[in-house]
Amino acid sequence: MPASERKLKWCKHGHIVGEIKKVTFGSYRVQALMLYEQSLELADVPEELPPLRARLIGSAADVTCTICKATLEWIIGQDTFEALMAHYPR
Numbered sequence: 001m002p003a004s005e006r007k008l009k010w011c012k013h014g015h016i017v018g019e020i021k022k023v024t025f026g027s028y029r030v031q032a033l034m035l036y037e038q039s040l041e042l043a044d045v046p047e048e049l050p051p052l053r054a055r056l057i058g059s060a061a062d063v064t065c066t067i068c069k070a071t072l073e074w075i076i077g078q079d080t081f082e083a084l085m086a087h088y089p090r
């Protein structure tokens with residue numbers, strides 16, 4: 001997929017920490033942050049998805065950039081939240 005069509009997630013210093021992809025969760029398609037094993041320089045957008053540290057579907061605080069150690073936050077989307085709620089009925 002061309003880089004321009006990818007939703008990259010980067011730290012405040014411009015390192016790519018991961019990218020946002022639609023994944024299947026239960027019977028839903030939800031957004032997940034594919035957190036790269038190693039953060040990358042912005043010029044080095046990988047052709048393929050590199051090895052991952054984590055696949056984050058719910059919100060996560062303190063996601064760290066492995067290059068500069070900056071932290072960022074991954075906020076769950078409303079559609080994803082609703083899918084999770086539907087998946088785990090009270």
Ligand SMILES: [Zn+2]
Nearest residue numbers: 011015065068
């Ligand atoms: Zn960084």
